[in-house]
Amino acid sequence: MPTQQEIEKLLQKSPYSASNQATLEAYVDAQAQGQAPYYQDANRSLLRIYQFSSQSADPSKIALILMLALLEYPSTDILAFSYLVPARTQKVEPCASVLKCAKLLESCKFTEFWPAVAAIEGDNLLKNLVTNSTQKMQSAILEVLSLTYKSASVAKVSEALNVSSANAITKLSHPNVESVQGDKIIFVASSENTKRNRVFQEGVDFGAIASMMAKVTAE
Template sequence: MGREISSGGQKSSSSSSAGMSYTVEQLVAVNPYNPDILPDLENFVNEQVSSQTYNLDANLCLLRLYQFEPERMSTQIVARILVKALMAMPAPDFSLCLFLIPERVQMEEQFKTLIVLSHYLETARFRQFWDEAAKSRHLLEVVPGFEQAIQAYAIHVLSLTYQKVPRSVLAEAINIEGLSLDKFVEHHTANSGWVVEKGHVKSPLITLPSNEFNRPELKKNTADGVPFEHVARIFPILG
């Protein structure tokens, strides 16, 4: 369940709700266009940041309320929502949020930076992403777990592309080198099924777990199968 919020003495259809409390999820589900819940949703964004949790529906609800109450918009809160959305990649959350943000706001420098970062991630240009992110630490480091979330996304992208990834490519994608990279690889070797091939001196290869994308032969050929509903149609004929 989400954080409980006091109803502030508003009346419900059944009885007086003074003293009652609702979770953020309930407020969003029952009354998403009520501007009175805007402060609660803003506080909930900050809570997501501090607790390293995430609720896209609540954040989208807040952005929609900002559309109706533009004078109440907090650009700091909007920036945090977008950073959290970046951390959710490969989900399309960033685009969903951006669609609800006015163009005039998107033209502010911090949002232009986040849009560029999103583009680099979507196109797997990880070196450019980390270079740009290094210039915007003040914007990104206020959200704990950002670097780890992007590293997880980078590994996800590599796993879709490579059966065996050169260590140098991995290092560039996750922005880790030296002993830190050694520990990172050791952790995933022990926990994620990675295998290090040490025969390559310059850049050892790391074998990633097989999946239907890096090994297409594993993908089920549904075209060769016969859907059940097609088989079901002939049952009366056979009877």
């Protein structure tokens, strides 16, 4: 398995050389298996190589790259990568399902996201990546909620995270969760959620989150 340092040297020398394809594909697999850190530049380079030589493009690797980018939410890497993937490939499974999940996250439709991501089909690498990504995605969604709200109901946060109780939320040990007080999750005060002064008694306005995230990612 190539190391990140080896990949960096490869990209510095010739980032879009066809001779790099096998090495970059191996590194995508390593990322999916949790044996290497996520590396945006390496994955983008492989997509560009596929662009230059479409006959050699591996749809399963494209799906993995998109899924790895999805797991960086709220990063917009997957949006940038989608511009490097042909429209015909985007419409074919499993890429179509991964991109559907990305749109649900972008719109902060968290309750719809969970069944959609569970329905993704693909090779064993992709299936295992999806299965093993639950806690990471829960933490990412919790991060987004904490950026927007000072507090929210346990019921709504549980729904967004696809968990059944406040105890399950507490077990995530997210640094932005200050406490659970009765039926409310209290988030650590920040310049973002304090500035907005949003405290929802009846639930979480996911539309407001989507609007805020659109502004954040545009900056």
